[in-house]
Amino acid sequence: MGSGQFLKTGMLMKLIIRRDRLRFIIWLFGFLTMTILTAWAYKDLYASQAERQQVASTMENPAITALLGPGFGLDNYTVGAMMAHQMLAITLLIIAVMSVLLVVRHTRAEEEEGKIELIRALPSGRLSNLTSTLLVMSMIYIILSLATGFGLYALGIESMSFNGSMLYGAALGVTGLFFSATTAFFAQLTQTSKGAVGLSFLLVGLSYLIRAIGDVVNDTISWFSPFGWVLRSEVYVNNYWWPVMMTFLLSIVIVIIAMYLNSIRDLGAGFLPSKRGKRDAGALTKSHLGLTIRLQKTSIISWAVVAYVFGATYGSVLGDTDTYFAEIEMMKEVMATQEGVSMTLQFITMIASIMAVLSTIPAVMAVNKLRKEEKRNRTEQLLATALPRVKLFGNYILVAIFTSIITLGAGALGLSSAGAWVIEEDLTFYGIV
Numbered sequence: 371m372g373s374g375q376f377l378k379t380g381m382l383m384k385l386i387i388r389r390d391r392l393r394f395i396i397w398l399f400g401f402l403t404m405t406i407l408t409a410w411a412y413k414d415l416y417a418s419q420a421e422r423q424q425v426a427s428t429m430e431n432p433a434i435t436a437l438l439g440p441g442f443g444l445d446n447y448t449v450g451a452m453m454a455h456q457m458l459a460i461t462l463l464i465i466a467v468m469s470v471l472l473v474v475r476h477t478r479a480e481e482e483e484g485k486i487e488l489i490r491a492l493p494s495g496r497l498s499n500l501t502s503t504l505l506v507m508s509m510i511y512i513i514l515s516l517a518t519g520f521g522l523y524a525l526g527i528e529s530m531s532f533n534g535s536m537l538y539g540a541a542l543g544v545t546g547l548f549f550s551a552t553t554a555f556f557a558q559l560t561q562t563s564k565g566a567v568g569l570s571f572l573l574v575g576l577s578y579l580i581r582a583i584g585d586v587v588n589d590t591i592s593w594f595s596p597f598g599w600v601l602r603s604e605v606y607v608n609n610y611w612w613p614v615m616m617t618f619l620l621s622i623v624i625v626i627i628a629m630y631l632n633s634i635r636d637l638g639a640g641f642l643p644s645k646r647g648k649r650d651a652g653a654l655t656k657s658h659l660g661l662t663i664r665l666q667k668t669s670i671i672s673w674a675v676v677a678y679v680f681g682a683t684y685g686s687v688l689g690d691t692d693t694y695f696a697e698i699e700m701m702k703e704v705m706a707t708q709e710g711v712s713m714t715l716q717f718i719t720m721i722a723s724i725m726a727v728l729s730t731i732p733a734v735m736a737v738n739k740l741r742k743e744e745k746r747n748r749t750e751q752l753l754a755t756a757l758p759r760v761k762l763f764g765n766y767i768l769v770a771i772f773t774s775i776i777t778l779g780a781g782a783l784g785l786s787s788a789g790a791w792v793i794e795e796d797l798t799f800y801g802i803v
Contacts, residue, residue: 375633377495382502386476397468398514401542405461406521409453413527422447429455436582437683439597440589443607448529450606453522454538458605462545462597463578469507469549470570476503477554479563483746487637500554500632504625507550515543534606537614541600544617548596549574551624558631561640568668596620658757659765663772666736670773673732674780677725681784684721718785725781729774736770 387394416422426447428434435441439459443451477500480486486499495501519539523532549570556569581598584591592598599613635641654660663670740763743749752762 375495375497376501377493377498379495379498379502379505382489382494382498383506386502386506390472390475393472394510398510398517401461401465401514402517402521405457405518406525408457409449409522409525409527409530412449412452413525416449416452419447422449422452425452432586433683435585439581439601440585440592442604448606449527450529450531450534453530454534454605454607458538458541459581459597459601461542462600463574465542465546466549466574466577467571469546470553470567470574473503473507473550473553474557474563474566474570476506478557478560478566481638482563490637496633497629500557500629504550504554508547511543511546511550514546515539518542529606531606531609534609537603537609537611538605540611540614541603541605544614544621545596545600548617548621548624551621551628554628555624555631558628558635559640559642561638561642561644564668565640565642565644571672658752658762659768662739662765662769666739666769666773669732669735670776673773673777677728677777677781678784680728681721681725681781681786682788683784685785685788721785722782725778725785728781729777732777733770733774736773737766740766 416425426441426444429438429441429444429447437459438456441455443455480499489499490496515536516539519532519536521535522530522538523535552573553566553570556573557566560566560569577595577597581592581595581601584593584595584598592602596617599617603610603613631641652660655664740749749762753759
C-alpha cells in the first residue's frame, strides 16, 4: 500500500468533522456530563463507608454481576470502586454502539449511496475514506479519554486517583477504537450498510453476552470478550493498564486487515455473498403497510430483544430491592413508603415508566424512516402509483405504534417473567402493562 493510497486523507477528515461536528459534540458532551455527574452523585448519595458496604452486599447477586461485570473492590467499596463497577460496563456498551453507527455512516453507507464513487473520481486515494474515518474516530476517543480522565480527577474524590481516572478514560477510548476497527472490517465483508451494522451489532451483543456468562460461570470465558478484557483493568482498585494496551494492539491489527481488504476489493463489492431475495413477493409485502413492516422487521425485533433483556435484568434483582433501599436515606425519600405498597412494587412502577419512555425511541425511528426514504427518492416511485399521500404517512404511523407496543410488551414480559421467580408479590404481565 503506497502513499498514493492515502491521498487527500486530511481533506476528507475535515469534511467528516464539518458534516458531523454537532453529532460529535453531543456524543462527547453527553458521555462526559453523564460520567462526571454520576461520580459526583455517588459521593453525596453514599457519604459513609457503611452505606457503601451495604450497597456492596447487594452487588454479589449473579444477575447484577452479569449486567455490570465483576465487583472488584467489594470488600472496600470506595466511591471510585463503585463508580467503575456500576458505570463502566454500561458506558462501554453505549460507546460500542456509537462506534458502529458512526463508522458505518462514513464507510459502507456512503459507498452504498454512491458518494464514495464521486470521491474516487477525484484525485484521492483508495484508502483515504476509510483512513480518514478511523482517524477522526481516534481523535474523538482521544478527546473523550483525556476529558474524562482529567474531569474525574478534578472532582477531588479521595479514592479517584490520577492514575485510576486516566485509566477509566483510556478504557472508554480503547473500547471505542476496538469496535470502530471491527466495524471497518465488517464494512469490507458485506455489500450493504444494513449488513455491516448487523454483523457489528452481533459482535457487540455476543461480546457482552460472553462477558456476562464468563463473569457469572467461569472467569476464563470472559477473556474471549473485549468487554471482559477492559473490565479486568480493575479501575480504581488495582489499576492494571495491560488489558487496555492489549485491546489497543488488537485494534491496530484489525485496522490493518480492514485496510488491506479495502485495497483489494472492488467499489461496492463485499467478500461475503449477499442473500438472494425471493423471486415473488409475498402476500404481505404486496401492500404498502406490509412492505413498511418488512423493511423495519429487523429493527422491531432488535428493539423487542433489547427491551426484554432490559426488563429481565431488572426483574432478576427485584428480590434485593428492599435490602438495597433500606439503609440509603435518599433512596427512601425518593421511594416514599406508601401504606400497603412495598418498595419493590414502587420500584417496579419506576422501571415500567422507564420502559415506557424507552419504547418511544423505536417509534420515533420508525416514523423517521419515511424521511430517509424520501431523501433517497424512493417515495417518488410509490407516489407515482395510486397510493395516496395520507395512506403513505399513515402506514408509517401505524408501524410506529405497533413497534412501540411490541417494545413495551417485550420489556414487561421480561420484567414479569424474571421477577416472578425472586419476589413473593403477585407480579403479572398484565399488571405491569
